[in-house]
Each structure stands twice: as structure tokens, then as C-alpha cells.
Amino acid sequence: DKSFYLNLSINTPKIRLLLYEIKNKTGIVFPLIFFYLEDKVEIILSYQQANAVWGEKTILSFNDKQATIHLQNNEKTDRTLIQRAARKLRNIGIQEVELLGDNWALESCWAFYQGFYTAKQDYSIEFPHLDDEPQDELLARIECSDFVREIINEPAQNLTPVKLAEHAAEFILNQSDIYNKKSAVSFQIVSGEELEQQGYHGIWTVGKGSANPPAMLQLDFNPTNDPNAPILACLVGKGITFDSGGYSLKPSDGMSTMRTDMGGAALLTGALGLAITRGLNQRVKLYLCCAENLVSSHAFKLGDIITYRNGITAEVLNTDAEGRLVLADGLIEADNQHPKFIIDCATLTGAAKVALGNDYHAALSMDENLVAELFQSAQDENEPFWRLPFEDFHRSQISSSFADIANIGSVPVGAGASTATAFLSYFIKNYQKNWLHIDCAATYRKSGSDLWGVGATGIGIQTLANLLLLKSEE
Numbered sequence: 001d002k003s004f005y006l007n008l009s010i011n012t013p014k015i016r017l018l019l020y021e022i023k024n025k026t027g028i029v030f031p032l033i034f035f036y037l038e039d040k041v042e043i044i045l046s047y048q049q050a051n052a053v054w055g056e057k058t059i060l061s062f063n064d065k066q067a068t069i070h071l072q073n074n075e076k077t078d079r080t081l082i083q084r085a086a087r088k089l090r091n092i093g094i095q096e097v098e099l100l101g102d103n104w105a106l107e108s109c110w111a112f113y114q115g116f117y118t119a120k121q122d123y124s125i126e127f128p129h130l131d132d133e134p135q136d137e138l139l140a141r142i143e144c145s146d147f148v149r150e151i152i153n154e155p156a157q158n159l160t161p162v163k164l165a166e167h168a169a170e171f172i173l174n175q176s177d178i179y180n181k182k183s184a185v186s187f188q189i190v191s192g193e194e195l196e197q198q199g200y201h202g203i204w205t206v207g208k209g210s211a212n213p214p215a216m217l218q219l220d221f222n223p224t225n226d227p228n229a230p231i232l233a234c235l236v237g238k239g240i241t242f243d244s245g246g247y248s249l250k251p252s253d254g255m256s257t258m259r260t261d262m263g264g265a266a267l268l269t270g271a272l273g274l275a276i277t278r279g280l281n282q283r284v285k286l287y288l289c290c291a292e293n294l295v296s297s298h299a300f301k302l303g304d305i306i307t308y309r310n311g312i313t314a315e316v317l318n319t320d321a322e323g324r325l326v327l328a329d330g331l332i333e334a335d336n337q338h339p340k341f342i343i344d345c346a347t348l349t350g351a352a353k354v355a356l357g358n359d360y361h362a363a364l365s366m367d368e369n370l371v372a373e374l375f376q377s378a379q380d381e382n383e384p385f386w387r388l389p390f391e392d393f394h395r396s397q398i399s400s401s402f403a404d405i406a407n408i409g410s411v412p413v414g415a416g417a418s419t420a421t422a423f424l425s426y427f428i429k430n431y432q433k434n435w436l437h438i439d440c441a442a443t444y445r446k447s448g449s450d451l452w453g454v455g456a457t458g459i460g461i462q463t464l465a466n467l468l469l470l471k472s473e474e
Contacts, residue, residue, distance in 0.1 A: 040096045040126070041089070042066045043112070045082070045103035047073050059085050067094075071103075079111040079382065083451050086115030090123070090453065098126040106134035107382070110141055119153045119455035140277040144465075145458040147171050148270035152444060152456035156242035156259040161207060161290035164239050164262055165189045165217035168269040168288055172219060175273040187219035199309040200329040206322045207291030209246065209299025214291035216329065221272065222283045232282040232472055234334035235272060237265030238323045238346030239290035246293050246319030247301055256446075260456065261323070263443035264345035265290065271464035278465060282472040287333055289326035293319070305403045308332060312426050313403035321407045323348045324423045331427040341370060341434040341471060343464065344424065351416025352439035356386055358449075361460050362439040364390040364421040366432040374436060374467055381462035384442065389415065394422040438464075 042065060050061040050070050059081050061068045069085040071078040089097065097116070099109060109127055116125060130138065151159065151167060159167075169187045176182045192213035195204040200216055207214025217239075222229055240261035244250060250258065265288040272286055304316045306325065310332050314325065323346050334342050352362040363385050365371050371387060378385040397419050400406040405426055409419040417439050425431035442459040445452050 044101040082111040083115035096124045118453040144270045144274040149456040160212040161215040184223040191215035202325040202329040210292035210294040217288040219286040231339040234339040235268040236330035236344040237268040239265035248320040260444040263347045270461045274465035275468040287330040289330045315400040315403040328427045345438040352441040360384040360386040377466040378463040
């Protein structure tokens with residue numbers, strides 16, 4: 001019922017052809033062919049609806065080298081629209097953009113960046129000039145998020161357990177140096193047989209099957225420079241740089257993304273880095289429990305029993321439930337420091353992903369106040385967390401006939417994320433208070449969505465950084 005023409009002045013041989021399907025009022029579909037110059041595309045924000053030719057309620061329209069994102073004047077909805085629009089732009093092959101206009105602010109720039117990011121990093125974004133404080137915050141988010149996403153996406157052939165510990169320590173040193181707090185950071189990396197000699201039997205047991213030795217990063221961020229300063233928080237991260245499942249071998253499809261099984265370690269490192277850039281002025285200790293879970297004549301086996309430094313014995317009934325075995329060492333060490341609170345993060349269970357998909361991180365804790373503070377922090381930072389149950393009865397669901405506990409549930413139909421948390425609780429004396437477990441289901445996407453590209457997301461960095469700062473002010 002309407003015809004129209006699109007005229008462009010082509011002054012370069014580099015052009016791109018896009019084909020859109022447009023429905024007219026009678027429902028007949030006809031094509032719209034759209035050419036644009038394959039150079040930098042200017043992106044503007046508008047609160048006006050797009051011309052109907054682009055489709056009903058479209059979020060994107062084009063005019064020559066300019067793309068317009070059409071918003072709804074609702075802060076939360078608009079952030080999502082911007083991220084979705086950025087993803088659409090990447091999906092049609094746009095690689096270089098400039099954000100123009102007065103409507104861009106910190107959160108809209110960040111939303112665009114989140115959607116435009118791809119693992120190959122074959123893109124360029126020119127951001128608008130913001131005031132000093134939001135500009136600094138945007139750059140800090142990008143730097144910390146890039147560290148987390150890049151190191152999670154890194155192939156296991158390059159990222160061994162020792163290298164993960166080294167890269168994490170280097171990142172925190174660099175972040176501290178930028179803000180003249182480099183002297184606040186001290187660390188050591190315990191690796192190989194030293195782990196066994198010092199009693200870190202969980203990390204040693206899981207990692208001894210690999211030619212790449214397991215390692216534990218013990219980092220102390222102490223801006224007071226007082227060796228007796230109280231510790232605000234201990235952060236304990238699972239750093240399995242590759243998980244084959246061990247003798248409980250994963251199928252190829254399930255193993256293909258297991259270079260990302262160190263996502264918890266990456267998340268906590270990025271969160272601490274961001275908290276430092278935001279002015280963290282209290283002492284925090286970071287423990288990364290790093291290993292490769294491989295099959296060899298030295299690998300641990302089903303039926304093995306690990307005796308931990310706190311006297312707890314754990315029977316191995318599944319070598320693919322290895323994350324909790326390494327985290328136990330970190331939690332014992334953290335608990336012995338008597339911090340104000342403990343957070344551990346791990347890509348721990350498939351059960352959390354079944355419950356929440358790749359869209360939320362799971363939070364499990366008996367401390368109602370700490371959970372409330374986490375969710376307030378998540379709301380402040382616009383990040384998705386969801387609570388899963390953890391109760392005392394879950395602790396009785398990991399029984400063993402040969403040891404104090406088993407590393408998998410002992411009931412026919414168990415809550416996998418909850419029983420994994422129950423296992424960890426045996427390594428914290430007062431597990432009912434001041435301990436928060438994060439099962440990081442939203443760490444990585446095997447397939448893209450309308451908001452995220454394939455690969456690591458960086459979700460959770462801001463929330464945990466904010467939580468550290470909130471707790472430091474109490």
C-alpha cells in the first residue's frame with residue numbers, strides 16, 4: 001500500500017548489503033534492501049518512535065551512516081534496549097561505532113558496551129565525553145570486565161593453574177598501582193608438591209593428575225599497611241583451568257567449554273579490582289584454588305578419601321565434583337583469618353544452570369542479613385542474582401559409609417546446588433553466619449542471546465565490588 005525509495009551517495013567501494021523483510025497492512029511481505037558504508041557508524045539515542053517502515057516498535061533504524069536506537073523513557077527498559085540494539089549491530093557485521101548526542105550517560109554507554117562486546121574483540125567503540133566521575137567509572141568497569149571475560153575465554157593450553165594465579169596477582173597489583181596502593185598488595189603462590197606439604201590436600205588431589213601443577217594464590221590487599229589490621233572479607237574462588245571430569249569423564253559436548261571452569265576465581269579477582277578503583281580502604285584477602293582436572297596414572301580416583309586440615313574426611317564418589325574439593329582448602333584458610341565475612345564464587349554445579357539458565361548467578365547462604373545486602377547491591381548495580389535454598393538438612397544429604405562426608409549427594413533425588421553448598425559448609429566453623437556462596441551460573445554463554453555474545457559475560461563484578469564497599473562502611 002506504500003512504495004518508497006532509499007537513495008544513498010556511494011563514495012567508497014566498501015559497502016555492505018542488508019536485506020530486511022517489511023510487512024504492509026495487508027500482511028504481504030516484501031524486501032527492503034539497504035546499503036550502508038562500511039566505515040564508522042554513528043549511534044544516537046532517541047525517545048521518538050522509528051518510522052513505521054522499519055517495523056512496529058523497532059528499536060533500531062538507519063539513515064546513511066547513522067543508526068538510531070529508539071528508547072521508551074524507562075531507565076531499566078532502556079538499558080536493556082540499548083544492549084539489545086548493540087547486539088543487533090554486531091550481528092549484522094558492524095565493527096566500528098561512535099556514540100553521539102547528549103542522551104548518552106554512564107549506564108547507557110555501559111549497556112551498549114556489554115552488548116557490543118565479542119570474544120574476538122574485533123571492534124572499536126568511540127565513547128562520548130562524560131564528566132570525570134562517570135568517565136572514570138566507565139573505564140574502570142571496562143578494564144575489570146575485560147580482564148574477567150578475556151581470562152575466562154582464554155584457552156586452557158595457555159592458562160595453566162600457575163598462570164591463572166600469576167595473572168590474577170598481576171591484575172590486582174596493576175589496579176592498586178593506578179590508585180597509588182601498590183604497596184598495599186602482597187601475595188604468594190603455593191604450587192605443586194608444596195600444596196601437599198602445607199596441607200592443602202584438596203587442591204593437590206584434584207590437580208596431581210596433570211603435568212601442569214596445581215596452585216593456590218594467597219593475596220593480601222591491606223591499604224592500612226598495618227599487619228595487624230582486621231580483615232573485612234576473605235574471597236575464595238574456584239580456579240579449575242580445565243575440567244575433563246577426571247575418571248568421571250565428561251562427554252565432549254559438556255567438556256568443550258570447561259576452560260571456563262575458573263570463572264569464580266576470575267569473577268572475584270575482577271570484583272576486588274573494581275572495588276579498589278572505587279576506593280576500597282579496608283583489608284581483603286583473596287584465595288584462588290587453581291588446578292586442572294585431568295585423567296592420568298596420577299589422577300585421583302573414585303573411592304579416594306581426602307583428609308583436610310580441619311580433620312574432615314571426604315570420600316570421592318565423583319571426580320567431576322572437584323570444585324568443592326579445591327574450595328574446601330580455601331575456605332579453611334579463609335575461616336582461620338577471622339574476617340568479617342567470607343564470599344566464595346564457583347562455577348560449581350550444573351544444577352544451578354538447570355534452575356537458572358545462564359541468566360542469573362545463584363546465591364546460597366543462611367545469613368539473612370548478608371543475603372539481603374547482596375541483593376540490594378545487585379539491584380543497585382542492575383545485575384541478576386537469584387537465591388537458591390540451603391538448610392541444615394542438606395548437610396545430612398552428603399553422607400558417606402567410609403568418611404565424614406561424600407563429595408556428591410547421597411539421596412536419590414537431591415538438590416545439587418544445595419548439597420554442594422552443604423559440602424562447603426563443613427569447612428567453615430560458623431557456617432550459618434557471615435558466609436555467602438555464589439554458584440556462578442551466568443558466567444559464560446555457550447550460545448549467544450539477544451543481549452550477550454558467545455563467551456564470558458562478566459556478570460557479578462559490580463555487585464560484589466559494591467558489596468565490599470557497603471560492608472566496609474558498616
